Amino acid sequence: MKYYFAPMEGITGYIYRNAHRKYFKDIDVYFTPFIVPTQHRVFSSREKNDFLPEHNQGLEVIPQILTNKWEDFVWAAGELKQYGYQEVNLNLGCPSATVVSKGKGSGFIGEPDKLDHFLEEIFAALDIKISIKTRIGKDHPDEFSHLMEIFNKYPLSELIIHPRVQKDFYRNEPNLLVFKEALISSKNPLCYNGNLSVTREYETFIRDFPSIDRVMMGRGLIVNPGLAGDFKRGDKPDKKRLKAFHDEVLSGYVEIISGDRNVLFKMKELWAYMIQIFLEGDKHAKKIRKSQNLLDYKNAVESLFEELELKWNIL
Numbered sequence: 419m420k421y422y423f424a425p426m427e428g429i430t431g432y433i434y435r436n437a438h439r440k441y442f443k444d445i446d447v448y449f450t451p452f453i454v455p456t457q458h459r460v461f462s463s464r465e466k467n468d469f470l471p472e473h474n475q476g477l478e479v480i481p482q483i484l485t486n487k488w489e490d491f492v493w494a495a496g497e498l499k500q501y502g503y504q505e506v507n508l509n510l511g512c513p514s515a516t517v518v519s520k521g522k523g524s525g526f527i528g529e530p531d532k533l534d535h536f537l538e539e540i541f542a543a544l545d546i547k548i549s550i551k552t553r554i555g556k557d558h559p560d561e562f563s564h565l566m567e568i569f570n571k572y573p574l575s576e577l578i579i580h581p582r583v584q585k586d587f588y589r590n591e592p593n594l595l596v597f598k599e600a601l602i603s604s605k606n607p608l609c610y611n612g613n614l615s616v617t618r619e620y621e622t623f624i625r626d627f628p629s630i631d632r633v634m635m636g637r638g639l640i641v642n643p644g645l646a647g648d649f650k651r652g653d654k655p656d657k658k659r660l661k662a663f664h665d666e667v668l669s670g671y672v673e674i675i676s677g678d679r680n681v682l683f684k685m686k687e688l689w690a691y692m693i694q695i696f697l698e699g700d701k702h703a704k705k706i707r708k709s710q711n712l713l714d715y716k717n718a719v720e721s722l723f724e725e726l727e728l729k730w731n732i733l
């Protein structure tokens with residue numbers, strides 16, 4: 419089984435990815451949060467810093483592109499190839515209103531003819547591997563069989579399916595029935611993504627889909643950065659490793675982000691997930707949320723690691 423770290427905008431940038439790689443070795447491929455090429459033909463400095471090879475040493479990284487203009491995709495993929503990337507990923511999943519209203523992300527799968535034309539152009543123009551990360555429809559799962567006919571026309575390096583529709587956002591259960599049909603109809607290799615957050619869910623999934631050889635995890639990995647090691651070997655990280663990982667992420671952000679407030683914003687977003695592996699974390703989570711400067715924040719985190727137990731040490 420290959421384990422992919424899902425792209426997560428605002429969270430899985432290069433600081434996070436490098437810290438993760440240092441303390442948790444089980445991820446085969448990291449995907450960058452989406453890059454949005456524009457007609458100005460420049461990447462933002464945030465985007466560029468994220469994909470620069472010197473910021474991704476020793477990591478297997480696939481940059482993800484979000485656009486519905488084939489010319490912009492071709493430009494961005496061509497640039498990324500110059501930086502040494504051999505594969506890029508197209509985002510057909512982002513459900514956010516601002517993206518969808520522009521016909522991008524999961525908005526793009528609501529316009530299948532336009533998508534087909536886009537794919538025709540990019541596959542004709544590019545000499546680089548292209549994968550797709552998609553939802554199963556904009557409004558309804560019934561849309562997926564037609565989308566699959568389109569995907570099947572092109573030699574994707576893989577099709578990553580997050581079996582929800584745009585309107586689900588991240589709610590509701592992934593539609594495994596549609597995924598099962600995709601397994602039969604896809605001419606391209608498939609990767610599954612969605613709600614693989616604990617061993618029980620993973621074991622049920624691999625029992626039900628024994629032919630799948632790659633899975634992508636997002637939120638579950640932010641909650642428990644050691645999730646892939648747990649899936650592989652039942653290896654659950656201890657507090658020492660989690661703390662060292664946390665400290666590495668924090669010092670990375672302190673180095674590149676100016677101002678406590680902005681650093682704390684990033685760290686607090688992480689804690690919204692990480693707190694879930696601690697028993698009875700409410701009081702400590704509140705202290706972290708309320709911290710206004712780095713000193714308060716560090717004290718709150720120190721006392722959390724000292725005082726709280728990890729859920730799996732008790733169960």
Ligand SMILES: Cc1cc2nc3c(=O)[nH]c(=O)nc-3n(C[C@H](O)[C@H](O)[C@H](O)COP(=O)(O)O)c2cc1C
Pocket residue numbers: 424425426427428429450451452482509511512551580588611612613614634635636637638
């Ligand atoms: C905060 C957040 C940011 C995300 N950013 C991206 C993104 O940049 N590109 C993308 O394809 N998916 C993005 N996703 C979706 C995830 O990659 C993944 O498909 C989703 O979380 C479902 O997988 P999970 O149940 O394992 O979390 C994002 C999800 C969240 C919650």
